[in-house]
Amino acid sequence: MMFFQVSNVFALTRDGDERLERRSALQTLTARESDAIDFFMECDMDTDKGNDAAGRELLQWSQWQLMDSVLPTGGFAHSYGLEAAVQTQFVTSPLDLKPYIVQVLENTGSLLLPFVYCAYISPDIANWSKLDKLLEATLTNEVSRKASASQGSALLRVAASVYLEVPSLKRMRDAYLGSGTAYFHHAPIFGLICGLLGFDSNTCQKMYLFTTMRDVISAATRLNLIGPLGASVLQHQLAPVAERITKKWMDHPVEEACQVAPLLDTVQGLLGHNNVACLPKLRFSSLFALARDGDELLLRRSALQKPTAREIE
Amino acid sequence: MITIAFLLGPPCLGPDWSIDSDPTVDDRKSENGGSPGTDGYRGSCSVSLDSMDGEEEEKKKGRVKVENVGGKSTVTRCFSCYPLKLILPNKAGSSKSDAVWIYALSYGGGIVSGDRISLAISVGDGCTAILTTQASTKVYKSVDSKCSEQILEARVGRDALLAVIPDPVTCFATARYSQKQVFRLYADSSLVLVDWITSGRHESGERWEFDLYRSMNHIYLEEDQPLFIDSVLLDKTSDTSIAERMQGYQVMAMVVISGPKLKDLRHQLQEEVKQMMSARSPNSSRNYHIKSEFQHSPTRLPLIASCSPFGPQVSFKIFTRSLVPGQPPKGIYCSVFTHPCMIYLAPSQALGVVVRIAATTTHSVYMFLKHHLAALEPFLGAAPYCQSGR
Numbered sequence: 205m206m207f208f209q210v211s212n213v214f215a216l217t218r219d220g221d222e223r224l225e226r227r228s229a230l231q232t233l234t235a236r237e238s239d240a241i242d243f244f245m246e247c248d249m250d251t252d253k254g255n256d257a258a259g260r261e262l263l264q265w266s267q268w269q270l271m272d273s274v275l276p277t278g279g280f281a282h283s284y285g286l287e288a289a290v291q292t293q294f295v296t297s298p299l300d301l302k303p304y305i306v307q308v309l310e311n312t313g314s315l316l317l318p319f320v321y322c323a324y325i326s327p328d329i330a331n332w333s334k335l336d337k338l339l340e341a342t343l344t345n346e347v348s349r350k351a352s353a354s355q356g357s358a359l360l361r362v363a364a365s366v367y368l369e370v371p372s373l374k375r376m377r378d379a380y381l382g383s384g385t386a387y388f389h390h391a392p393i394f395g396l397i398c399g400l401l402g403f404d405s406n407t408c409q410k411m412y413l414f415t416t417m418r419d420v421i422s423a424a425t426r427l428n429l430i431g432p433l434g435a436s437v438l439q440h441q442l443a444p445v446a447e448r449i450t451k452k453w454m455d456h457p458v459e460e461a462c463q464v465a466p467l468l469d470t471v472q473g474l475l476g477h478n479n480v481a482c483l484p485k486l487r488f489s490s491l492f493a494l495a496r497d498g499d500e501l502l503l504r505r506s507a508l509q510k511p512t513a514r515e516i517e
Numbered sequence: 518m519i520t521i522a523f524l525l526g527p528p529c530l531g532p533d534w535s536i537d538s539d540p541t542v543d544d545r546k547s548e549n550g551g552s553p554g555t556d557g558y559r560g561s562c563s564v565s566l567d568s569m570d571g572e573e574e575e576k577k578k579g580r581v582k583v584e585n586v587g588g589k590s591t592v593t594r595c596f597s598c599y600p601l602k603l604i605l606p607n608k609a610g611s612s613k614s615d616a617v618w619i620y621a622l623s624y625g626g627g628i629v630s631g632d633r634i635s636l637a638i639s640v641g642d643g644c645t646a647i648l649t650t651q652a653s654t655k656v657y658k659s660v661d662s663k664c665s666e667q668i669l670e671a672r673v674g675r676d677a678l679l680a681v682i683p684d685p686v687t688c689f690a691t692a693r694y695s696q697k698q699v700f701r702l703y704a705d706s707s708l709v710l711v712d713w714i715t716s717g718r719h720e721s722g723e724r725w726e727f728d729l730y731r732s733m734n735h736i737y738l739e740e741d742q743p744l745f746i747d748s749v750l751l752d753k754t755s756d757t758s759i760a761e762r763m764q765g766y767q768v769m770a771m772v773v774i775s776g777p778k779l780k781d782l783r784h785q786l787q788e789e790v791k792q793m794m795s796a797r798s799p800n801s802s803r804n805y806h807i808k809s810e811f812q813h814s815p816t817r818l819p820l821i822a823s824c825s826p827f828g829p830q831v832s833f834k835i836f837t838r839s840l841v842p843g844q845p846p847k848g849i850y851c852s853v854f855t856h857p858c859m860i861y862l863a864p865s866q867a868l869g870v871v872v873r874i875a876a877t878t879t880h881s882v883y884m885f886l887k888h889h890l891a892a893l894e895p896f897l898g899a900a901p902y903c904q905s906g907r
Contacts (some may be wrong), residue, residue: 279772292821294817303757303761307762338743340743341746343746344746344817345825346827349825387552421731462748462749462750463749464750467763469770469873470874470875471821471824474794
């Protein structure tokens with residue numbers, strides 16, 4: 205599978221969609237991209253993705269790419285309220301971090317996993333549009349709502365260009381972009397993409413929770429609450445918790461979506477007040493201006509720094 | 518949310534109160550010899566656990582209808598059935614304001630395990646109605662894992678205002694409680710909704726010891742467009758206990774303000790909450806006279822509030838041809854931003870705002886609500902939460 209130049213088109217912009225749209229509209233398909241389309245079209249004809257073992261194995265590569273933090277979906281833009289929690293001293297030390305992340309995962313499972321699931325089982329545009337509007341009303345916290353919309357539209361933009369074997373993604377995006385009737389929230393789009401690509405249900409929902417865990421731990425690293433190595437240790441420790449939460453909240457209809465951590469919601473809303481970063485990606489970008497590569501840069505920084513006491517432990 | 522109060526003998530509500538009972542109240546045969554009550558209410562209904570769409574449930578549903586009669590908001594229908602009691606005091610608000618106050622109470626001082634209370638309220642065009650309580654809603658312990666339930670369905674007409682401003686729900690240890698409130702609004706309807714919960718008898722040490730609390734608040738615009746869908750679930754089956762999740766806070770509150778009539782209040786509230794939180798420091802609570810109860814985290818605030826707008830951008834269009842000297846302009850209405858043909862005469866603003874509050878004491882939240890909702894007095898005839906001792 206080729207990781208081609210498409211990533212360069214997306215990586216430089218902080219302003220998201222507008223500049224990207226202009227650039228990609230001007231560009232014609234490179235030779236490599238046309239080859240990629242041909243490659244996937246052939247695969248589509250040769251394998252029956254749903255049933256064939258070879259098709260499933262090929263799907264794994266798509267799965268891993270979707271979960272990779274290198275995928276330019278702006279996952280680093282959202283701190284899941286961690287920044288506000290630090291400022292209001294709800295999280296003051298690495299000891300507070302783990303319970304905070306567990307609450308974020310639980311709230312994600314209870315509120316957002318049903319949207320992922322419902323978009324997954326019925327990956328058509330009409331259902332997606334309904335779920336998108338419902339999630340817009342359900343995310344009553346403005347900070348979460350904006351972050352979800354920006355992440356979702358970035359994900360759709362990437363998926364429409366990467367997963368060319370599913371042309372409906374691009375069609376959908378072209379139809380709804382600029383219409384004002386779609387918000388492109390992250391959870392339904394994630395479910396839709398997984399459904400259209402043919403992942404299985406359990407994997408899709410686990411992937412969603414995994415990407416949430418990955419992003420909030422990454423934010424903790426950037427906020428200097430924990431070092432990169434400590435973050436990896438924490439992520440592994442949280443795996444059984446994330447598994448339990450996924451099992452508890454998977455396969456629920458959207459009517460049962462609810463918040464289980466209302467205090468978290470209250471704290472998350474505080475971020476907007478201080479105008480520190482309503483869209484945190486601006487601040488992160490200025491601190492790590494070259495961090496297209498996210499973790500790589502951090503690791504380089506931490507390699508230069510002396511290990512902290514936490515990391516020694 | 519429906520309030521529960523302890524009703525002792527004749528209504529000791531003061532000489533200005535009179536109880537309007539609708540002549541169309543149905544007489545029901547008392548199935549278990551329920552008490553006749555002292556105010557003319559006759560009969561009682563047994564509680565069944567059928568689904569809400571069943572005919573039995575429809576009969577037991579409390580109903581209030583507020584309509585414009587002779588230019589004044591008037592209750593034209595009022596029906597309630599055990600365990601719900603509705604009281605409509607004549608002089609709750611000043612006589613200058615056009616608003617109907619509806620108190621929802623219960624027999625026996627609280628909701629017992631397995632009770633199911635439902636109320637449907639309809640506010641006609643141009644009317645104002647307030648639904649409130651006399652005291653906090655106490656939910657007693659659950660027997661046989663039964664869940665108590667309260668359901669409110671409200672329809673608010675054009676240019677009408679509904680304020681749901683109850684006292685908090687207090688669930689005692691092992692209680693199981695679920696409430697659902699559904700509001701159907703037009704684009705020019707206004708709504709004030711306060712929904713809050715305390716941790717239990719927290720002064721006695723009972724803190725977040727209930728088994729289940731679920732609260733759903735759904736606001737729909739123009740019949741079926743979801744505007745605000747909020748659902749909170751607190752139960753004991755999570756990895757972390759409820760008390761741990763609450764981090765020492767004893768009261769969680771939510772205030773929703775939506776609609777064109779309340780634009781100024783929304784703006785004012787957003788500014789005040791922002792100022793309050795940005796001026797924060799360990800001592801910023803002195804305006805509210807709160808002592809911090811935290812031992813392990815003394816720098817955490819005793820009351821935190823955050824504010825979020827929601828809903829589509831709203832613009833206003835005024836029909837100037839309806840202007841007659843001395844009369845308010847008719848036809849002021851809102852249209853959703855996406856219509857390109859409208860003329861925008863006012864800056865766009867989100868349709869609603871939600872404020873979420875976490876606090877260590879119930880009193881501090883009463884003070885917050887009293888202070889920040891005082892601007893509702895001209896609409897309601899009296900300021901919400903202004904009674905002393907609450």
